[in-house]
Amino acid sequence: MSKPDQFVEIHRNRILEELFSLLRQPSISTRDEGVKECAELLARSMTEVGITTRIFETERHPIVYGEMLREGKPTLLIYGHYDVQPPEPLEEWSSPPFEPVIRGGKIYGRGSSDNKAQLFTYVKAVEALVQSFGSLPLSVKFLFEGEEEIGSPSLKPFAMNNRELLRSDLVVYSDSHIHESGRPLLILGLKGMLYVELRIRTSPRDQHSMRATSIPNPAWRLVWALSALKDRTNRVRIPHFYDKVLPPTPLEREAVSQIPYDEEALRHHFGVKEFLPGRETRHYYMNLVFEPTCNIAGIVSGYIGSGSKTVLPSVASAKVDFRLVPKQDPQEIFGQLQNYLNEEGFEDIEYGTHSMIEPSRTPIDHPAVPLLREAVSRVYGQSPLIFPNIGGSGPNYIFTEILKTPCFVVPHATHDQNNHAPNESMDLEGFFKGIRTGISIMLQLGEGWR
Numbered sequence: 001m002s003k004p005d006q007f008v009e010i011h012r013n014r015i016l017e018e019l020f021s022l023l024r025q026p027s028i029s030t031r032d033e034g035v036k037e038c039a040e041l042l043a044r045s046m047t048e049v050g051i052t053t054r055i056f057e058t059e060r061h062p063i064v065y066g067e068m069l070r071e072g073k074p075t076l077l078i079y080g081h082y083d084v085q086p087p088e089p090l091e092e093w094s095s096p097p098f099e100p101v102i103r104g105g106k107i108y109g110r111g112s113s114d115n116k117a118q119l120f121t122y123v124k125a126v127e128a129l130v131q132s133f134g135s136l137p138l139s140v141k142f143l144f145e146g147e148e149e150i151g152s153p154s155l156k157p158f159a160m161n162n163r164e165l166l167r168s169d170l171v172v173y174s175d176s177h178i179h180e181s182g183r184p185l186l187i188l189g190l191k192g193m194l195y196v197e198l199r200i201r202t203s204p205r206d207q208h209s210m211r212a213t214s215i216p217n218p219a220w221r222l223v224w225a226l227s228a229l230k231d232r233t234n235r236v237r238i239p240h241f242y243d244k245v246l247p248p249t250p251l252e253r254e255a256v257s258q259i260p261y262d263e264e265a266l267r268h269h270f271g272v273k274e275f276l277p278g279r280e281t282r283h284y285y286m287n288l289v290f291e292p293t294c295n296i297a298g299i300v301s302g303y304i305g306s307g308s309k310t311v312l313p314s315v316a317s318a319k320v321d322f323r324l325v326p327k328q329d330p331q332e333i334f335g336q337l338q339n340y341l342n343e344e345g346f347e348d349i350e351y352g353t354h355s356m357i358e359p360s361r362t363p364i365d366h367p368a369v370p371l372l373r374e375a376v377s378r379v380y381g382q383s384p385l386i387f388p389n390i391g392g393s394g395p396n397y398i399f400t401e402i403l404k405t406p407c408f409v410v411p412h413a414t415h416d417q418n419n420h421a422p423n424e425s426m427d428l429e430g431f432f433k434g435i436r437t438g439i440s441i442m443l444q445l446g447e448g449w450r
């Protein structure tokens with residue numbers, strides 16, 4: 001066992017106790033509960049291991065920045081978020097959300113896997129390396145935000161105003177979860193997001209349904225508009241929607257074909273008879289990674305209570321989300337959507353947007369990929385599956401598109417982590433594997449970066 005790994009073993013209980021202090025501190029960003037206190041606690045734990053730490057105020061919740069620099073060495077930027085989702089419904093938790101406990105090899109508590117334990121692995125990796133060798137093998141910067149669970153509103157302006165402070169050779173962070181089979185992952189990107197609300201009002205108030213001979217029905221108009229968005233082979237019909245989609249490279253295709261996949265078991269897991277086709281394939285992972293989506297998240301209009309009510313509604317609305325792939329631009333797609341529906345005769349739709357996130361994907365042939373693959377393999381004893389991007393969305397684009405820095409995600413939670421749900425947990429061994437992976441990554445990059 002290497003010196004830093006030994007250090008982690010010897011200090012296992014103390015490290016866990018420190019993590020538990022972080023988990024005991026609520027940091028619910030959406031209702032400003034304990035977030036500032038959590039930032040201060042995290043900053044203290046970073047300062048204690050020798051990281052020069054600073055708290056930056058933002059319009060809502062603070063950003064905790066830290067650095068430990070070594071001249072002439074590559075710079076690794078670690079990202080993470082210390083805020084959490086609200087814990088409700090409380091009655092569904094087996095133990096209180098902010099009183100962490102270990103049961104059956106898992107650490108239970110709100111924010112355990114998402115994202116406190118996963119970000120803390122890097123703080124402890126730095127401690128183990130410094131205590132073992134006196135210094136780090138590279139420069140490390142930390143960027144921990146307190147707004148990820150509310151869409152990271154301050155992160156983009158912060159990155160744009162602090163380019164020099166955040167300058168690095170690559171960004172690595174740990175979030176999400178490893179494969180169900182136990183294989184570790186190396187994630188190179190995230191999908192983008194355009195979330196819109198469509199609203200049609202045809203009259204100031206609801207009417208008797210006998211007037212349906214003459215009075216327009218907004219629910220029909222909404223259904224017609226929605227049905228114009230996608231055809232029955234699952235292809236989005238908005239003109240130019242696919243124009244900028246980057247076709248997968250042979251290496252990316254190859255990586256996705258390596259992901260273990262039992263279609264029948266997966267269909268059974270989701271309880272569906274068949275999977276939708278993408279433009280080219282019915283392969284679950286190929287489509288999850290490479291296909292953009294147009295999804296109706298909800299529709300509301302008229303009367304759906306018990307019994308009947310012969311009403312002609314006055315208003316109808318729907319929420320639609322688009323998951324975007326590189327290089328689709330949410331702002332541009334939003335314009336295309338409006339143009340298209342106007343041309344189709346739906347000038348009466350009112351639009352609202354809830355979220356616009358750009359997609360991100362670090363090239364699979366980036367020189368850091370083999371270094372990170374080796375670093376993860378050494379700890380897990382098997383090489384990571386490589387996802388060119390996963391199906392979810394998040395702030396990766398701030399690194400790849402704004403700071404122009406490659407970004408890699410190395411998860412350590414397991415797929416049953418229940419993040420955002422009651423009984424969130426972090427795999428206990430996953431946490432310690434995470435610290436050892438952090439150590440391994442820093443050593444590998446310090447040695448091998450060219």
Ligand SMILES: [Zn+2]
Pocket residue numbers: 085114149419420
């Ligand atoms: Zn989350």
